[in-house]
Amino acid sequence: MTDLRPSTKSFLRALNREPVSPPPCWLMRQAGRYLPEYRAVRASVSGFLELCYSPEKAAEVTLQPLRRYGFDAAILFSDILVVPDGLGQAVTFREGEGPSLKPIRTSKDLDALSLDAFQDRLQPVFQTVERLHRDIPPSTALIGFAGAPWTVATYMVEGSGSKDFVQTKIMAYERPDLFQRLIDLLVQATGDYLIKQIDHGAEAIQLFDSWAGVLPEDQFAKWVIEPTRHLVERLRSSRPGIPIIGFPRGAGALYQQFVDGTGIDGVSLDTSIPLDWAVKTLQSKTTLQGNLDPVMVVAGGQALDAAVDRILRICGNGPFIFNLGHGILPNTPPENVARLVERVRRRS
Numbered sequence: 390m391t392d393l394r395p396s397t398k399s400f401l402r403a404l405n406r407e408p409v410s411p412p413p414c415w416l417m418r419q420a421g422r423y424l425p426e427y428r429a430v431r432a433s434v435s436g437f438l439e440l441c442y443s444p445e446k447a448a449e450v451t452l453q454p455l456r457r458y459g460f461d462a463a464i465l466f467s468d469i470l471v472v473p474d475g476l477g478q479a480v481t482f483r484e485g486e487g488p489s490l491k492p493i494r495t496s497k498d499l500d501a502l503s504l505d506a507f508q509d510r511l512q513p514v515f516q517t518v519e520r521l522h523r524d525i526p527p528s529t530a531l532i533g534f535a536g537a538p539w540t541v542a543t544y545m546v547e548g549s550g551s552k553d554f555v556q557t558k559i560m561a562y563e564r565p566d567l568f569q570r571l572i573d574l575l576v577q578a579t580g581d582y583l584i585k586q587i588d589h590g591a592e593a594i595q596l597f598d599s600w601a602g603v604l605p606e607d608q609f610a611k612w613v614i615e616p617t618r619h620l621v622e623r624l625r626s627s628r629p630g631i632p633i634i635g636f637p638r639g640a641g642a643l644y645q646q647f648v649d650g651t652g653i654d655g656v657s658l659d660t661s662i663p664l665d666w667a668v669k670t671l672q673s674k675t676t677l678q679g680n681l682d683p684v685m686v687v688a689g690g691q692a693l694d695a696a697v698d699r700i701l702r703i704c705g706n707g708p709f710i711f712n713l714g715h716g717i718l719p720n721t722p723p724e725n726v727a728r729l730v731e732r733v734r735r736r737s
């Protein structure tokens with residue numbers, strides 16, 4: 390049962406559009422290679438996905454940054470690519486090279502994917518959520534997540550990371566029927582997956598659309614907004630009261646269509662978004678989250694202080710969650726993260 394009493398968790402209150410001062414703070418990729426204690430756990434497994442599928446270890450690395458910094462939210466430790474892996478398109482991560490998958494290019498490739506074993510394969514992730522639900526501090530919110538269909542589809546079609554997404558775009562433009570089948574499958578699988586995360590204890594959801602910014606306007610409507618809207622509608626009707634944050638990274642002025650078209654509760658701003666514009670255009674409709682340049686946290690010092698202060702000054706008078714504009718970088722000094730968190734907390 391969803392608990393509909395007012396929350397004492399500042400992160401959930403901000404998503405409920407309540408004024409919270411100082412604003413809640415968490416950082417994308419807050420669990421990761423910049424922390425020596427993460428690297429130690431990572432060294433105890435052979436592959437990255439093995440870490441995602443080991444509930445005890447995945448829960449441990451989720452909690453590590455909370456112990457150091459007391460963030461207001463924890464994000465489940467997993468990866469967006471467990472969804473294709475669960476559908477039967479095996480994913481491997483090679484050291485320093487990123488993900489590798491056997492690319493989907495034809496309807497026959499698509500036929501090989503299946504929802505039959507999906508929930509069973511991802512059972513370890515749900516066990517991680519269950520442990521976290523039990524173990525996180527009472528004032529910390531637990532965020533579940535998935536990749537948005539478009540971004541997950543780019544990895545499935547390219548077979549790896551990409552700079553130009555030519556194969557994926559060719560399929561979307563030349564064979565929209567085929568590409569729609571892939572997107573529909575991802576909407577279904579991702580919805581099932583997120584509902585399970587919620588049922589095991591996730592209190593909010595973030596949808597990562599890291600490559601939303603590479604599509605022209607009409608294609609953005611079709612492959613970013615539409616599938617996201619379907620997911621939001623399904624989650625809203627089946628698990629009411631669970632807030633959803635969208636992250637259409639790189640979407641520029643299309644952030645506005647994204648917010649209007651999907652109805653999400655919060656929007657994560659990438660580093661390039663002008664904040665005065667976001668406050669004026671978006672903040673009356675949705676909670677803003679973001680958008681410190683991750684490189685500022687590598688730089689540290691007074692440049693970091695000034696950048697934090699500027700974001701708080703512009704965004705901090707309405708519903709707002711402090712975060713980065715993209716994930717924290719592996720070469721970030723952990724003490725700079727401490728400095729950032731103290732700076733945000735000083736504000737009241």
Ligand code: CP3
Nearest residue numbers: 417418419420421437464465466467468469487597599716
């Ligand atoms: O703290 C957290 O944010 C929790 C976990 C998390 C990871 N990946 C762990 C991870 C989350 C939310 C993600 C999301 C994710 N994964 C995205 C969307 C956000 C974004 O960064 O744009 C994407 C595109 C992926 C796919 C992915 N995972 C790639 C391309 C790579 C390789 C590049 C890299 O950074 O190494 C990963 C690996 C990955 N996912 C790592 C971590 C901590 C590093 C791998 C390792 O520790 O060996």
